[in-house]
Amino acid sequence: AVQCNTTCDGSLLGNGVISKRLELEDGIPVFQLAAPLRHREDDVQDYAAQEIKNAIAFIEEHTGEKWDWKAYFECAERVNYATKCRLEWLEMNKTDYPQVFGSNLALYTETNYMAICGKVPAFREVDRKITQLAERAYRKQKKAANEYRHRAIVWGVQSHFYMDFLVWLLNCWGIVPLT
Numbered sequence: 001a002v003q004c005n006t007t008c009d010g011s012l013l014g015n016g017v018i019s020k021r022l023e024l025e026d027g028i029p030v031f032q033l034a035a036p037l038r039h040r041e042d043d044v045q046d047y048a049a050q051e052i053k054n055a056i057a058f059i060e061e062h063t064g065e066k067w068d069w070k071a072y073f074e075c076a077e078r079v080n081y082a083t084k085c086r087l088e089w090l091e092m093n094k095t096d097y098p099q100v101f102g103s104n105l106a107l108y109t110e111t112n113y114m115a116i117c118g119k120v121p122a123f124r125e126v127d128r129k130i131t132q133l134a135e136r137a138y139r140k141q142k143k144a145a146n147e148y149r150h151r152a153i154v155w156g157v158q159s160h161f162y163m164d165f166l167v168w169l170l171n172c173w174g175i176v177p178l179t
Contacts, residue, residue: 153178
């Protein structure tokens with residue numbers, strides 16, 4: 001198993017307990033990938049690259065398979081496209097006419113990045129269609145509720161998976177949940 005600390009070091013510590021249990025009780029080898037939180041800074045690039053190389057070596061050693069760089073870069077290209085689309089949605093969300101937000105944004109993002117992670121080519125077409133629909137609604141100045149009073153950054157799994165919470169914020173209070 002490969003375990004990563006994103007989005008915070010707290011997850012590395014918390015999952016470290018699970019990792020030890022997997023190793024000691026179930027005999028499952030675990031590699032803990034410690035991605036730098038300041039991943040865009042120049043001073044962490046060599047370290048980050050080495051962590052990825054170490055994770056790949058771990059995977060190759062424990063599966064007996066050779067890393068498929070072609071598939072890796074195909075997935076990376078699709079993730080980059082998904083990120084480009086997501087950034088476009090977030091730019092729209094800065095305006096008076098946000099289009100992709102709340103549970104739609106949260107659950108789609110979590111599925112796309114955490115579960116799919118570029119492995120399913122069909123998601124590229126889905127990203128394109130969502131972006132087209134969002135742009136069309138944005139041009140028409142469409143709103144999801146009659147009135148927007150506030151915006152809130154909603155953080156945490158609980159708020160994302162209790163679907164009615166984000167809809168309730170929007171419809172009852174006029175709070176646009178920008179997750």
